[in-house]
Amino acid sequence: DAGVTQTPRHEVAEKGQTIILKCEPVSGHNDLFWYRQTKIQGLELLSYFRSKSLMEDGGAFKDRFKAEMLNSSFSTLKIQPTEPKDSAVYLCASSPDWGYNYAEQFFGPGTRLTVL
Amino acid sequence: GQGVEQPDNLMSVEGTFARVNCTYSTSGFNGLSWYQQREGHAPVFLSYVVLDGLKDSGHFSTFLSRSNGYSYLLLTELQIKDSASYLCAVRDRGTNAYKVIFGKGTHLHVLP
Numbered sequence: 001d002a003g004v005t006q007t008p009r010h011e012v013a014e015k016g017q018t019i020i021l022k023c024e025p026v027s028g029h030n031d032l033f034w035y036r037q038t039k040i041q042g043l044e045l046l047s048y049f050r051s052k053s054l055m056e057d058g059g060a061f062k063d064r065f066k067a068e069m070l071n072s073s074f075s076t077l078k079i080q081p082t083e084p085k086d087s088a089v090y091l092c093a094s095s096p097d098w099g100y101n102y103a104e105q106f107f108g109p110g111t112r113l114t115v116l
Numbered sequence: 117g118q119g120v121e122q123p124d125n126l127m128s129v130e131g132t133f134a135r136v137n138c139t140y141s142t143s144g145f146n147g148l149s150w151y152q153q154r155e156g157h158a159p160v161f162l163s164y165v166v167l168d169g170l171k172d173s174g175h176f177s178t179f180l181s182r183s184n185g186y187s188y189l190l191l192t193e194l195q196i197k198d199s200a201s202y203l204c205a206v207r208d209r210g211t212n213a214y215k216v217i218f219g220k221g222t223h224l225h226v227l228p
Contacts (some may be wrong), residue, residue: 005149014147024146033216035218040222041220042203042218042219042220043159043203043220043221044218045207045216045217047217048213048215049208050213053212055212055213056211056212056213056215057208058152091158091159098214102165103147103149103207104149104161104164105149105159105161105216106161107159107160108158109157109158110158
């Protein structure tokens with residue numbers, strides 16, 4: 001089985017641009033998470049979907065960050081407009097049944113975003 | 117305030133052991149997970165605990181004390197390849213569902 005896939009692996013953007021990051025969860029998984037990781041803040045939750053419904057939205061990220069899950073096998077994270085402080089690694093993770101019976105999250109390789 | 121705290125760094129010697137500590141303060145606790153993350157790679161799940169006590173999984177063991185908001189990950193018979201960051205993650209009650217709060221990770225350096 002394929003794991004979580006993320007594209008692109010690297011992205012360089014100018015300040016003010018719109019960028020879209022993509023994630024394909026493990027087939028059959030019900031839960032999908034988007035995180036941002038930096039050395040200073042560590043892993044921060046951006047969004048959590050369960051069966052395509054948005055369950056949790058990281059409060060500090062609502063204004064310029066929008067995650068969507070139009071079908072069970074594909075999710076996007078849009079950052080609009082980008083700022084230099086958005087430079088980080090963006091990780092997507094999925095889980096079969098995280099909220100109830102399953103604790104493990106399976107992480108993708110991440111997208112490293114650099115905003116100039 | 118609420119959150120998950122871990123020491124930044126930990127050093128130990130090959131063949132011995134290392135204990136990675138985690139303290140947490142959350143509004144509603146529903147289990148704690150440990151992840152290993154090597155430099156430039158994604159986190160990989162190691163263990164999950166929800167009941168008090170020690171859970172022995174061979175090379176990795178985990179301990180939880182809910183009354184103290186404390187957990188540790190114990191690595192025995194350390195190898196150089198155990199050098200990595202170890203992340204503690206607490207499942208907490210969110211607005212609509214459970215949410216996860218990660219610590220910033222402890223970077224373990226295993227010396228020869």
